[in-house]
Amino acid sequence: MTLKGRNFLTLKDFNADEILYLIDLAAWFKNKKKRGELHDRLRGRNVALIFEKTSTRTRCSFEVAAHDLGMGTTYLDPAGSQIGKKESIEDTARVLGRMFDGIEYRGYGQEIIESLAENAGVPIWNGLTNEYHPTQILADMLTIREHLGSLKGKTLAYFGDARYNMGNSLMIGCAKLGLHFRAVAPEKYFPDQALVKQCKEWAQESGGSICLTSDVNEGAAGADVIYTDVWVSMGEPDNVWEERIRDLIPFRVTMDVMNRTAEGSIFLHCLPAFHDLKTRIGEEKGKQFGLTEMEVTDEVFRTYQDSVFDEAENRMHTIKAVMAATLEDWEI
Ligand code: CP
Ligand code: NVA
Secondary structure, eight states, X not given: OOOTXXXXXXXXXXXXXXXXXXXXXXXXXXXXXXXXXXXXXXXTOEEEEEESSOOSHHHHHHHHHHHHTTOEEEEEOSSSSOBTTTBOHHHHHHHHHHHOSEEEEEXXXXXXXXXXXXXXXXXXXXXXXXXXXXXHHHHHHHHHHXXXXXXXXXXXXXXXXXXXXXXXXXXXHHHHHTOEEEEESOGGGSOXXXXXXHHHHHHHHHTOEEEEESOHHHHHTTOSEEEEOOSSOTTOOGGGHHHHHHHHGGGOBOHHHHHTSXXXXXXXXXXXXXXXXXXXXXXXXXXHHTOSOSSBOHXXXXXXHHHHHHHHHHHHHHHHHHHHHHHSOOOO
């Protein structure tokens, strides 16, 4: 298996064997890290990390993973570069491609990262766009495999806004790897029909399936993994909150939802999560709309926190695998 020189823009571009290879490579790096074995074979290389939206996990994962691999990093924050303001994406790509061995991009439209990939001449890694969050899915799949023992045939139910990066990417990942994916949401929050059609084709090949339902009980019944994400994503205007809260409250992950799932089921959340009011936005919106929690109750979050924080840790191991595999070949 070689992925050397490939971009990592969306899981649509990867087949099941390639995705599983990245998950296996991540598990291999995780073992090495836990045993304290150095794996800094990429000494002398450098990567650029462009963040047009804020981040805790993704940024730290890219930085720690790059350093573990022996690479230097340069972080470009949402305000601190010329990108898009004084310099086009094409020109930025050409400049950074001359200096760096790989470039991570977190930001807005997928077309921006595609343009980077067309012009940089080095691997480009998607650290989240409006449409996709592919490194997150690798971490989610590694976590599911660690907790449930396998991936194929498991049922993952995604509650909330299934039209955005997380809903789209989970549906693609499940379809490719043979999991049963359920989007549990009001109809207007279902993923794009063309993407659903494409995922149904992949699911047919892999033995998975795609189901869209607005029935919470049907969505939760017998599921192995319940997944949710914030109701309003980064970059969305403030005025969508009211409608979003009204529409999605019935789709909040509660203990009642969890009680309908399969025995041994887990809860996952890409994080950050509004499970209490201990954040500035949580407190502000809580006051404004009379809520104490949003997409998941504090009780569910605390009961299932082991899987959630394993998932967060696995961001680092899986991001390491993506950088390593697209920069070099590895014998594992
Ligand atoms: N899950 C995730 O991407 O987290 P950050 O926004 O903190 O990077
Ligand atoms: N849908 C969320 C994911 C955060 C990791 C967002 O785009 O803000």
